[in-house]
Amino acid sequence: MAAIELRGVTKRYERAGLFRGRSVTALHDLDLTVESGEIFGFLGPNGAGKSTTIDLLLGYAAPTAGSVTVLGEDVATERTAVRERIGVLPDGYGAVGERTGREHVEFAIEAKGADDDPDELIERVGMRGPDEYPVTQYSKGMAQRLMLAVALAGDPDLLVLDEPSTGLDPNGARTMRRIVREENERGATVFFSSHIMEQVEAVCDRVAILDGGELVAVDTIDALRDSAGGTSTVTLELSSVPEETVRYVRALEGVAGLKTDGSSVVIGCEDGAKAAVIAAFHDSPATVRDVETSETSLEDLFERYTRGVAQ
Numbered sequence: 001m002a003a004i005e006l007r008g009v010t011k012r013y014e015r016a017g018l019f020r021g022r023s024v025t026a027l028h029d030l031d032l033t034v035e036s037g038e039i040f041g042f043l044g045p046n047g048a049g050k051s052t053t054i055d056l057l058l059g060y061a062a063p064t065a066g067s068v069t070v071l072g073e074d075v076a077t078e079r080t081a082v083r084e085r086i087g088v089l090p091d092g093y094g095a096v097g098e099r100t101g102r103e104h105v106e107f108a109i110e111a112k113g114a115d116d117d118p119d120e121l122i123e124r125v126g127m128r129g130p131d132e133y134p135v136t137q138y139s140k141g142m143a144q145r146l147m148l149a150v151a152l153a154g155d156p157d158l159l160v161l162d163e164p165s166t167g168l169d170p171n172g173a174r175t176m177r178r179i180v181r182e183e184n185e186r187g188a189t190v191f192f193s194s195h196i197m198e199q200v201e202a203v204c205d206r207v208a209i210l211d212g213g214e215l216v217a218v219d220t221i222d223a224l225r226d227s228a229g230g231t232s233t234v235t236l237e238l239s240s241v242p243e244e245t246v247r248y249v250r251a252l253e254g255v256a257g258l259k260t261d262g263s264s265v266v267i268g269c270e271d272g273a274k275a276a277v278i279a280a281f282h283d284s285p286a287t288v289r290d291v292e293t294s295e296t297s298l299e300d301l302f303e304r305y306t307r308g309v310a311q
């Protein structure tokens with residue numbers, strides 16, 4: 001079953017104030033399916049329409065046209081039922097007021113009708129101690145960890161994480177990645193919007209790239225590399241250079257060039273040919289002492305697929 005299904009979704013906003021009367025189309029006729037059990041990365045430049053899409057998924061806004069189905073329910077009519085099954089980490093807002101961190105977590109558990117242990121959730125996101133004072137006194141990163149604990153309450157079927165790494169130190173970012181994987185192993189679908197490409201690359205099964213309110217790519221990162229004609233450099237350190245294997249690899253499809261330097265071999269090839277190149281040297285009479293590869297980064301792909309900010 002699909003966890004998220006957008007069909008023909010258009011969202012237009014009417015501008016207020018000075019630009020009253022002018023509308024902006026944030027999403028144009030969007031079709032998107034996220035399967036149950038996926039960790040799905042949602043990327044796009046500023047103004048591409050990511051937050052708008054998330055608002056539609058959560059029923060905070062209604063589409064101008066099209067349908068939004070989440071966990072098998074139509075968000076237009078079943079908004080409350082859907083929200084009970086979603087854990088949300090919002091971008092840049094959330095916990096407010098004089099409540100302590102612990103009270104926020106307790107409130108979230110109660111609101112979901114769940115029986116989680118608040119201490120366990122607080123511990124899981126790496127907060128120790130400060131959960132007892134008001135969230136107004138939290139640092140940005142602590143507030144972000146707290147909101148992640150809130151999102152995890154009640155074992156949601158879908159986690160919607162909007163820029164989850166905001167304000168997190170490297171330990172916090174690692175904790176967040178670990179939690180995303182654990183939640184996914186438990187069976188949750190994770191919808192993950194981020195500008196931090198390394199985070200997305202580290203955890204996501206598939207990504208969508210949105211630009212100017214339209215989807216410009218939806219696929220695994222490896223498939224996007226292949227279709228963008230990405231190139232890799234493979235450097236192998238060998239016990240000796242096996243001439244026959246060198247000839248074989250030079251003739252492989254997708255290999256653009258090979259040069260040898262002492263006991264090392266450097267191959268330029270398409271991303272998709274990399275595995276065959278490495279396997280050929282592993283199968284050769286030489287011993288492979290070290291392998292280094294570099295490939296098209298998600299950041300390069302993002303740049304290729306996007307053209308700027310929506311108007």
Ligand SMILES: Nc1ncnc2c1ncn2[C@@H]1O[C@H](COP(=O)(O)OP(=O)(O)OP(=O)(O)O)[C@@H](O)[C@H]1O
Nearest residue numbers: 013014024026045046047048049050051052310311
């Ligand atoms: N409430 C609103 N009223 C009018 N226009 C809006 C409103 N919310 C968003 N927009 C417009 O819709 C477009 C998409 O905005 P959105 O916030 O969805 O982008 P985004 O991809 O989340 O951007 P960012 O990465 O900067 O957060 C932009 O042109 C924005 O100006």
